[in-house]
Amino acid sequence: MNGPQWLFGYGSLIWKQDFPFIEARPAFIDGWVRRFWQGSHDHRGVPDDPGRVVTLIEAPGERCYGRAFLIEPDVFEHLDDREVNGYERHRVDVHFDDSQLLGVVYIGHVGNFAFLGDAPLEDMAAQIRRCAGPSGRNVDYVVELARALRDLGVTDPHVFELEARVLQTDSC
Ligand code: SIN
Numbered sequence: 001m002n003g004p005q006w007l008f009g010y011g012s013l014i015w016k017q018d019f020p021f022i023e024a025r026p027a028f029i030d031g032w033v034r035r036f037w038q039g040s041h042d043h044r045g046v047p048d049d050p051g052r053v054v055t056l057i058e059a060p061g062e063r064c065y066g067r068a069f070l071i072e073p074d075v076f077e078h079l080d081d082r083e084v085n086g087y088e089r090h091r092v093d094v095h096f097d098d099s100q101l102l103g104v105v106y107i108g109h110v111g112n113f114a115f116l117g118d119a120p121l122e123d124m125a126a127q128i129r130r131c132a133g134p135s136g137r138n139v140d141y142v143v144e145l146a147r148a149l150r151d152l153g154v155t156d157p158h159v160f161e162l163e164a165r166v167l168q169t170d171s172c
Contacts, residue, residue, distance in 0.1 A: 005073065006094045006103030010034050010066035011054040012043075012141060013106075015148035018082070019075050026152050027068035028095050029105065032056040034064050036124055036142075036162060038108040039116045042085045043135035051131035051138035052116060052124055054145070054159075055087070055108035065154040068094050068103060079106070086114030125165035142166050 004022055007013070008029055017024075038055035045051030056064060071079075076089070087106040094103035108115060119127075131138040146163040149156055 002073065004070050006101055007069045007071050007079070008066055008092060008094045008103050008105040009069060010056065010064055010105070011145060013069070014067045014152075015144045017069070019069075019071065019078055021069040021071050021075070023070040025068050025096055026065070028063050028065045029056075029092050030063050030095065031058060031060055032064045032092075032107075033059040033062045033158070034066075034156060035118070035158060036128075037115065037117050038086060038112075039114040040085060040131075040133060040138070040141075041114060043133050044138040044141050045131040045133045049131055050114065050116070051133060051141070052128050053138075053141060055115070056105065057110065065149075065152065065156075067148075067152060068096070076104075086112035088112075121161060121165055124162060125168075128162070128166050139166050 008027055034054045035057050036052045036054055038053050039050035040053045041047045041050045044053055083106040086108040089104050090107045092103055092105045093100050128138040128142055142163050146159050149159060
């Protein structure tokens with residue numbers, strides 16, 4: 001596809017823009033939920049002790065709110081590298097307040113090599129509290145994502161409950 005495209009961000013892309021973009025807008029996609037079910041061996045953990053970051057899980061009837069960025073096609077080269085740990089580009093309808101456009105989202109599909117899946121909240125919090133990688137502490141990923149969602153006026157119980165649990169037990 002030629003020309004600028006909309007990239008839907010729902011995790012670190014919402015709050016960490018190390019890529020150029022033309023425009024950013026609040027947006028949502030339907031049929032997916034955000035979950036801390038993806039392992040991070042390269043950013044928020046290491047190969048022997050991966051951290052936990054978000055991916056999208058198919059959930060008919062559900063809606064995932066995030067932030068969409070209009071980017072030039074060559075920016076995908078950098079993003080593919082950043083999202084290399086199990087994420088793949090996926091075509092999706094990106095919804096704005098007043099319109100809908102075909103865009104792209106990075107998803108770590110169920111069963112990819114870095115996929116961790118569900119676990120009790122306390123276990124996920126303990127893993128996140130323990131882990132760190134080249135991009136920093138796993139705790140900071142959770143806190144920054146929760147902050148960015150609040151700034152967007154988005155409520156996500158999964159993220160907020162995990163944040164509360166991680167901060168309760170974060171002794172650093
Ligand atoms: C995203 O933010 O859209 C993808 C997942 C991540 O990089 O945290």
